[in-house]
Amino acid sequence: MTILHGRTIVPGVVEGEALVSHETISGWGGIDPATGTIIERRHELHGVCFTGKILVFPGAKGSSGWSGFFQSTRLLGTAPLGMIFTVVTTKVALGAVVTRVPALSDFDRDPVELIHTGDRLRLDAGQGFVEIVERAAAQRTPSALRT
Helix, strand or coil, rough: EEEEEEEEEEEEEEEEEECCCCCCCCCCCECCCCCCCCCCCCCCCCEEECCCCEEEECCCCCCCCCHHHHHHHHHHHCCCCCCEEEEHHHHHHHHHHHCCCCCEEEECCCCCHCCCCCEEEEEEEECEEEEEEECHHCCCCCCHHHH
C-alpha cells in the first residue's frame, strides 16, 4: 500500500481512477470545459477526458483565466473528481477552490512519479493524504506491489 501525505487545498474525500500528466495544464486554450477534454495540441494528454477522474499533474500554466475555465467544468458537469498537484500557484489553488473538488499539494514524495494513469486512488484531502488503493493492470508487477 502506498500513501502520500500532502497539504490540503480543498477538503473532501473521493475515490476514483487517476489520470496522470507529467506536463502542466493550461486552462484557457488548453482544455475544453464543455467536454472536460485536454485540447492543447502539443500536450501529452491531447484528446484525453479528465471528467470523473482524479487529475494528477505538476500544476497550472498560462493566464489567470485558468481558474475560470476549471470553474466552467464544474458548472457544466465535466470537472475532474479531484486534483493532486505538485506546485502550488494562485492559479491552480483558486482553480481547485472554484471547481470545488478535493485537492492536495506539497507532498512528501512526487505523486506524478509514483501514481500512474489507471491507478485507483482514495483521496482524503481533509486528512491530507492520498492512497493508491489498486494499481492499474499494467502496473501490477511484484515490484510495483511492494511500493
